Amino acid sequence: MSLKTISRDTFRNWLGDGEELAVLDIRDPAVVGYASPLFATNLPAERLTKELGHFVPRKVVRTVLADGGEGAAARLADELAVSGWPNVFALDGGIPAWTANNDGAPLPTFDTPGVDFTVAVQQEKNTPVISAGELKTLRDAGEDVVVIDTRTVAEFAHEHVPDAVSVPGAELLLRFKDVVPSDKTKVIVSCAGLPRAILGAQTLIDAKVPNQVSYLHDGTKAWTAAGLRLETGKTRIYGEASQTALDFARRYIETLSRDDRFPEIDVTTARKWAADPERTTYLLDVRTPEEFERSHLDGTLSSEGGQLLGVAYRTIAVRGARVVLIDDLLGARARTVAHWLQRRGYEIAILLVDFQAGKLSEVA
Template sequence: MPALDPQEAKRRLHAPGEIACLDMREHGQYGEGHPFLAVPCPYSRLEALVGALVPRRDVPVVLIDEGDGVAERAATRLAAMGYGRIDWIDGGAPAWAAAGYTLFKGVNLPSKTLGELVEEHWHVPAIGPDILDSWLEQGRPLQLFDGRSAGEYTKMTIPGSRSFPNGEVAHRWDALSPGEAPVVINCAGRTRSIIGAAGLALMQPGAVVLALENGTQGWALSGRALAYSSAAGPLPQIDRAASRLRADAFMRTHAIARIDRVAAEGLAEDPGRTTYLLDTRDPAEHAATPHAAAVSAPGGQLIQATDHWIGVRRARVILADDTGLRAALAAFWLRQLGYETYVLPDIESWPADWRLPVGEPPPDFVAPPAISAGEAFARAQAGDLLLDLRGSLAYRAGHLPGAAWSIRPRLPAVAGRRVLLAGDETATALASRDLAEGGATSVHGVTGDASEWRAAGLGLDSSPDAPADADAIDHLFFVHDRHDGNLDAARRYLAWELGLVAQLDADERGEYRLDALDLRTACNGLTS
């Protein structure tokens, strides 16, 4: 399995055909700078993540690391899982930068950049916090919707905003009766405000739809207070017939293909293509009528964080739904991102045993034999090596006395040692295999978490400065507290979003397939 120089890797990533670029580094390393098309798949959880991200075993895969040999170790693991076309970038991310290519900060880069390109090319009408606040004070009729997930809405939102994840407003339009009142879509920053407003304007022609400039962060930066701990109420019932009619009209207008289950099976059986099947409904609907063949990927969140679900560039994506509307909107946006998309409606009528032949089941992870935290503490005092594989910030907050923080790509030398692992089942199972191969005489997992350890009467140690920030590679410190009152972090985050398009080279910009649209007319010319 040869290493690629950065120039050849760059050429392959932008060439026609499917390819997966997987970043083996941990979340903090990835977020501090990665190639534009690199999908996060940290080595600490590689085998648990890669099957969903890259379901076809013979798709070309390019790995990137920190130039520290982790990609080569990962290639061995992937080969054992049946992946047959694996390469890695010689020298990793540092070599990529040395070759003159940009390492992009942040996460969900293709999705975030889509929002900025849509704003640039389609002129999505927007409203600033000053005007919105004056409208609210005047009691002017309007609908203010938060397009993020319900959990994000509860954390903080604009006072008076209603939780309505992107895609759901168009789906439930008839229950809202907005009349001619403007609809304002907000998120925490820019992307879901822009995408949510643009999508609703296209789905509901003639409606007055505006994106709130810079979302909750822009509202806070204007000196206004946010609302915290707001309960996300239930979404209203829908008129299924009306939703289906809107979906049909939208698919006709934008040439989005509707397929049935037989056609979906045919696509999935194509040995030369990767196919994903994703359920775009609200998570509560997915949970109420689960279908193992369709992974839950709520439409608005899917477009916000596409690389969480899809690891293969230029793959086929089948979007499932009940009426087809939310799937059609997600299909439209994924097409702008360069994917081949299809809509598979009527999910609630699927046979319970129906499966789409895509990918392989995830491997079974053998957890190490378990011991109690009390026994682990005693054994650590007697000389066993106790490693805490939980998140670095969780370790700082409280860990078993004698435990050292570690993570799979940086496990210490263990030849001849007995090793004890604290952490979740996936992390300990995967690390235990590496430790056994590294010569550990035995590996055991420690049951429980910090709350259970405290409840059992064990005194925990805290270490606010250990591991040091430079060693806490699992945590992204880049503007991490922008939603917790750090206005300087909010400014830097918004500047980062606004600067994304300028960082693109011609190949990166060429990954998008933006339709020729102008939303100023779709919103009756109302701008702020």
């Protein structure tokens, strides 16, 4: 075994020791699918050397590469050692060895699977649910009902429940009043399966919006399983939030976050944390990708808040890192994301920025 390769037992110990640790599944995304068995960050081998610094900001952090068993991880670990990454290691045998010969015992994972977390939320909160058949019955009866799809706009455009409107999860409170102007409208929250739909519905319920809210069980999968057709294209997409929507969001985000306790930091503190040689800090801008493109703080990553809600492991590769959520002065997106991420064990701080001011300080 190479000095840059670790055994399954060593890796298992690292997963449980509480120290900072990054785990990267370097297989092709088509092979990995929705999530790695480790629920680790998927960064394909061909992108690893170029993009590693985005996912692992400090080169000294222990980093484990898991491949398909063909030896690519060990070769890359050797290359990265030469280029200044001393603590990158390959998992012996890769994913196949990790998942094999386990005698039926549950394997530890790098992050909490999104489905497991959200099902636990649903069971704790008793989040109301509706089936595809029940939704169709409501529509056929002419009920006042709106379906909100909480996935990314790209996922929505690929396919969605007919007449649904695209509002990614972190945007729900910010855009709600423009999408659902009447308090009498029944609101059904959907995604492709469970995680983002449950969290989206429970976000609205925790914020105590006046509408009746439920989630569509198994989302688009259930719709097609019921023999119903999906719709494609950007048919109904959220727009710029009106003043009415902003006022609504300001009122209801206060209700959602009433019992949450997150430090609010300034740009200077964020800069200091990012430069800390002893601790990893992620500076994640949770606004929409379009807003980030128009204006953002230097040294930050665009990390759409709705994705962080359900699949944080796709961005946050270092376990034990601090996470700074960056938003506009209203902070509806950051507070929504923080409300759920802290329940998954992340250390969260919030940085609110006046992106309209035109004088953005750099964050190194």
